Amino acid sequence: MAETAHIDVAHVAKLARINLTKEETKLFQTQLERVLGYAEKLRALDLSHVESAAHAVPIFNVFREDEPRDGLSAEEALRNAPRQANGLFVVTKVVE
Amino acid sequence: MFCGCRVEFGAAPNSHTCPTCLGLPGALPVMNHEALRLTVLTGLMLGCDIAPLSKFDRKSYFYPDMPKNYQISQYDLPLCANGSVPLHDLAYPKDAQKKIATPEKEVPLVRIHLEEDVAKSFHLENNTAIDFNRAGTPLMEIVSQPEINSPEEAFAFLTALKQILIYGAVSDADMEKGQLRCDCNISVRPAAQQELGAKIEIKNMNSISAVRRALTYEVERQTEALARGEKLEQETRGWDDGAGKTFLMRTKESAHDYRYFAEPDLVPVKTESLLEEVRARLPELPRAKRARFVEQYGVSVYDAAVLAHDLALAAFFEAAAKGARKPKSVANWILNDLQSALAGAGRAIGDCPISPAALDELVNLIESGKISGKQAKEVFSEMFASGKSAAAIVSEKGIEQLNDPTEIETLCEQVIAANPKPVADFRGGNSASLNFLKGQVLKLSKGKANPALVGEILERQLKT
Ligand SMILES: [Zn+2]
Numbered sequence: 001m002a003e004t005a006h007i008d009v010a011h012v013a014k015l016a017r018i019n020l021t022k023e024e025t026k027l028f029q030t031q032l033e034r035v036l037g038y039a040e041k042l043r044a045l046d047l048s049h050v051e052s053a054a055h056a057v058p059i060f061n062v063f064r065e066d067e068p069r070d071g072l073s074a075e076e077a078l079r080n081a082p083r084q085a086n087g088l089f090v091v092t093k094v095v096e
Numbered sequence: 097m098f099c100g101c102r103v104e105f106g107a108a109p110n111s112h113t114c115p116t117c118l119g120l121p122g123a124l125p126v127m128n129h130e131a132l133r134l135t136v137l138t139g140l141m142l143g144c145d146i147a148p149l150s151k152f153d154r155k156s157y158f159y160p161d162m163p164k165n166y167q168i169s170q171y172d173l174p175l176c177a178n179g180s181v182p183l184h185d186l187a188y189p190k191d192a193q194k195k196i197a198t199p200e201k202e203v204p205l206v207r208i209h210l211e212e213d214v215a216k217s218f219h220l221e222n223n224t225a226i227d228f229n230r231a232g233t234p235l236m237e238i239v240s241q242p243e244i245n246s247p248e249e250a251f252a253f254l255t256a257l258k259q260i261l262i263y264g265a266v267s268d269a270d271m272e273k274g275q276l277r278c279d280c281n282i283s284v285r286p287a288a289q290q291e292l293g294a295k296i297e298i299k300n301m302n303s304i305s306a307v308r309r310a311l312t313y314e315v316e317r318q319t320e321a322l323a324r325g326e327k328l329e330q331e332t333r334g335w336d337d338g339a340g341k342t343f344l345m346r347t348k349e350s351a352h353d354y355r356y357f358a359e360p361d362l363v364p365v366k367t368e369s370l371l372e373e374v375r376a377r378l379p380e381l382p383r384a385k386r387a388r389f390v391e392q393y394g395v396s397v398y399d400a401a402v403l404a405h406d407l408a409l410a411a412f413f414e415a416a417a418k419g420a421r422k423p424k425s426v427a428n429w430i431l432n433d434l435q436s437a438l439a440g441a442g443r444a445i446g447d448c449p450i451s452p453a454a455l456d457e458l459v460n461l462i463e464s465g466k467i468s469g470k471q472a473k474e475v476f477s478e479m480f481a482s483g484k485s486a487a488a489i490v491s492e493k494g495i496e497q498l499n500d501p502t503e504i505e506t507l508c509e510q511v512i513a514a515n516p517k518p519v520a521d522f523r524g525g526n527s528a529s530l531n532f533l534k535g536q537v538l539k540l541s542k543g544k545a546n547p548a549l550v551g552e553i554l555e556r557q558l559k560t
Binding site: 015016017054055056057059060061062063064065066067068069071072073074077078083085086087088089090091092093094 | 099100101102108109110111112113114115117118126127128129130131132149151156158159160173217218219220222223224225226227228353355358360362363364365366369
């Protein structure tokens with residue numbers, strides 16, 4: 001495996017819609033690369049005898065039955081909306 | 097999917113929401129057991145491989161219709177993989193049923209996964225308005241292989257798929273109510289070219305015939321563009337049904353990076369118990385029903401297809417045909433008189449004024465010779481209008497078939513005496529005159545005489 005794990009912080013920030021300054025980008029670049037470095041250590045372990053898991057805890061099938069429940073009223077739902085009109089949330093125009 | 101909010105078409109905006117489907121911080125999702133069962137059932141009906149272990153993943157996605165900035169979907173362990181949708185003649189548009197390129201084609205599927213639906217956006221002049229009622233509704237995504245070769249085949253694919261979903265009581269699959277939606281990816285390529293052309297996605301079609309129209313338009317538009325030497329690029333287009341055109345929505349963005357990762361708030365799903373729960377619900381599928389109707393009731397292949405095309409109609413037929421002496425006649429009455437009466441009255445089979453048992457009774461009255469086919473038509477209209485039984489109408493109106501040979505003989509004698517010319521013609525060798533005379537006898541009996549008996553007696557009298 002790669003000796004130094006690489007991450008393109010500027011790209012990840014763009015994907016996450018986060019604006020970073022040049023200094024921040026540089027700072028996180030080193031920090032996150034170190035984090036990736038820890039993850040790389042795991043790769044070095046022999047895990048051939050361990051079954052891969054889809055989740056950290058060995059619990060499966062936690063379901064809810066299909067029974068409707070009352071939720072919020074339209075007024076409550078819209079209470080935190082910065083803008084609203086006719087019972088709808090109003091946001092900056094997005095191009096579909 | 098992950099909350100208990102009601103699903104209701106046409107509800108007041110934002111009236112069915114909760115912290116989970118609004119994506120409020122701290123709200124946790126819980127899987128809907130029934131949604132998982134129905135997806136597994138769909139997988140079984142379509143012959144898919146059901147993953148023994150499945151899980152949900154987060155798909156990063158920044159859009160105001162999904163305020164938590166990710167959609168809970170499935171990435172590498174979808175519930176179902178492979179499988180296919182079998183097409184059949186009647187699934188094609190009516191005008192294309194005579195020229196089906198590959199009859200009985202099976203369109204292979206890639207996968208079926210389950211996810212939460214996003215909110216509905218209304219794009220207004222200056223801003224976008226959002227209704228979260230639909231957000232969080234279970235959405236089963238069925239992905240086909242790129243092996244649909246014409247707009248007609250796409251139509252047949254959706255029709256056949258919809259039928260199977262209705263058969264399994266998975267969904268009413270009404271496109272106009274948004275219960276079935278469809279995005280089409282379409283590309284054209286020169287006949288000699290192996291690889292597929294640029295993939296162009298079309299959205300916004302709200303009926304199966306609109307899908308056909310949109311695809312027909314796109315085939316033409318893309319073919320012309322290629323002929324002009326243009327290069328097509330991957331893009332997303334919308335369909336404007338009124339204008340009969342597609343329009344550009346967006347070109348390929350800086351390659352999507354959804355950064356999928358396992359949803360830590362949900363545990364994985366072992367499907368074994370789901371499979372057990374759902375096996376008993378596996379219905380007889382359209383193809384098997386068609387074959388059985390032919391085999392069990394002796395109806396034609398075409399009639400079986402029409403009956404099985406609509407599950408409610410098939411159930412009606414089966415209920416009526418079970419006790420019938422001649423199931424084939426029951427099928428004829430359903431497919432002709434009943435269907436046209438229903439269409440005329442603008443009613444669905446589920447709301448038919450004649451019960452299957454009542455129709456059965458009518459057909460048995462004809463088969464046993466109690467009433468003539470002509471009288472039966474009259475009784476049928478009365479049954480449809482009043483909801484009364486055939487027997488009640490027959491006795492009320494004094495309708496019964498005249499089967500008494502002596503009475504028919506008298507009628508025949510009268511007609512022979514009154515029509516010397518046709519009688520002479522018949523005796524002179526013009527056998528067509530017999531039909532005229534027979535008509536006269538039936539008329540004289542006010543349509544009551546048994547036509548077969550009249551023909552027999554007339555011929556005997558004329559020959560002596
Ligand atoms: Zn909810």
